[in-house]
Amino acid sequence: MDRRDFLKTAAGGACLLSLSNLRFGFERGSPVAAFPGPDAAWAEAPEALHEASYYEKRGHKEIQCHLCPRECIVGDQERGYCGARENQEGTYYTLVYDRPCTARPDPIEKKPFYHFHPRSMAYSIATPGCNMNCKYCQNWEISQVRPEQARSFLLTPRDCARQALDLGCLSVAYTYTEPVIFFEYMAACSLAARKAGLNNVMISAGFVKEQPLRDLLPHMDAVKIDLKAFSDRYYREVCRGRLEPVLEALKIIRQAGVWLEIVYLVLPTMNDDPKEIQALCAWIRKELGRDVPLHFSRFYPTYLMKNLPPTPVHTLERSKEIAHTEGLQYVYIGNVPGNPGENTICPRCGARLIHRTGYNIRIEALRGGKCSQCGLTIPGVWGNRPNKAAS
């Protein structure tokens, strides 16, 4: 997809905007809700058909999707693995354009981004569906269902940006499920958000083909990748994905200069082997650089993974130590509120730059993106303004 196509995708959304707004207004007789909370705000939205990007027609009404490395071959009336795209008479449609199931403001630290506009809010949207099936998915009730099985509502890209601004958010976050599967909607929202002077941040597993990723990155200000493990076997057996495309995606994101943070959810006995952690950290240092923040997050039993206990805190602390030994400079412990591993520490002088307890954030020895004690420049996107001017 070149820039022209990307804009065309978004323009399609913009064309729908007026009609969508009219329908919303007439049917509800009220302005667009700030964000859906009460049942009344949920729309019995008719099926949202919007032709998908990145697929090819193969004859006999069969198509092949090229959005993610799965490259589903989909027959007429069937859906891809994600469940959010359907072949109708040989044309592939996304069923979730304009139809998020979640839209709410969140602290940016929840994503988590620790080096990107700390203490700011991100208007967080998601649609149903996912191109993986992680056995521990904490959002499986929206990620592992088909669009018609979730309560979705109408939210045009322009309304998304407007609501983000109204709610005092600095960014729009594409999150909760896998935003790659709502690529067309994300593309349109990211353009609307930019126009409104907002940042765009994507929270993804990075299981995406190179071309769509490259097309998307110029419109993103930050990307967080859930690196599930450093083993292809784990990817296949636990997540129904593959490791290699994710590693490639990480390199592409880093090369594109988009702010990148990585989360590694540590599952006891599954991906917590010190050797695996060491190999992971060595790879990050070599391929991405030592200043990419890495978050070791605590697992809690859920979905299909209820037979494991929560990750012991000492396992997370051990992983953090390994990462430091491997030379990574910004390593965090997540999902353990109050743990000192949440804080940002200056790697040169040891000053506490940002103090965190859950979502209580206090900026301490960080001034203008530098350590106020030793003057070291701390990598990240700091301040409380969008980092790119509205176009």
Next chain:
Amino acid sequence: MRPKTSRVVRVKTSLSSPERLLASTAVLRKMVEAGLLELTGAADPAEAWSRYLLPTDVVGIKVNCLGGRDMCTRPALAQATVESLQAFGLSPHRVLVWDRSSRELRRCGFSLNKQKKGEHLCFGTDEKGIGYEKELTVYGSLGSLYSTLLTRHTTAMINMPVLKDHGLCGLTASLKNIFGALHNPNKYHEDRCNPFIADAYSVPFVRKKHRLVICDALLVQYKGGPSFHPQWTAPLGSILLAEDPVALDSVCAGILDRLRARNGLPPIEKGGGVPAYIRTAADPGHHLGRYKSEQIDLREKVLQP
């Protein structure tokens, strides 16, 4: 004691026009009842039904509507079965014809009925107040929510698939029809749907409610399935009946392979034989039935209209 073979009955008709057959409830009812008698050895249809059902059962007939009006379980076959069940003594409101969605049922020509008295019920899982279970069923490789039409609203299941080639797993007939009861079938198309299909059919409440398969092989899609492609269909004018879904699917695999060979196509499974998921369904871990030809007692009946 469990018999050493699984009986599969194929009933054919010599009715020359497939269009007439597809619409003829009377002929189809004769075929269903003839098949039942051959399957059970009973003296009459009521006695045959009594081997599988109680008059107090709420019977769900799980049809398959994915292929649209031209390649779905024919409404006339479902209607013929409903009429036979009513003659057996089941009141109309104790019979439900169902699939994933009412929209798909309607598209295939089924008349929806959610509450009208005196007629059998017909609607999809997506109807208001129905939906899927809230708790996941986990079995082997499977983690899914099942339709409450299967888990709560019916006590017995007659599996009524349509025989089709399936590009991803080889064929779709009785075992794969259970995917229509899951909230996330799109997650199970990898690895030729193996072992997902066998796992989905093995959960205790499916085993318990499964009574019988009546497979629509009136017009068969032997290539290009599961969607409809008229150039690759064959008017077989047959239905197949079995208690054992594995045996029935194994017979169906043979039917497809013969049709494909006749049309210069390779077998559905590379190198021949039944698709892997059928073998998995028969393995000791699943024990859903038999697939080897020497274990199948295949009987054929030709019905004169």
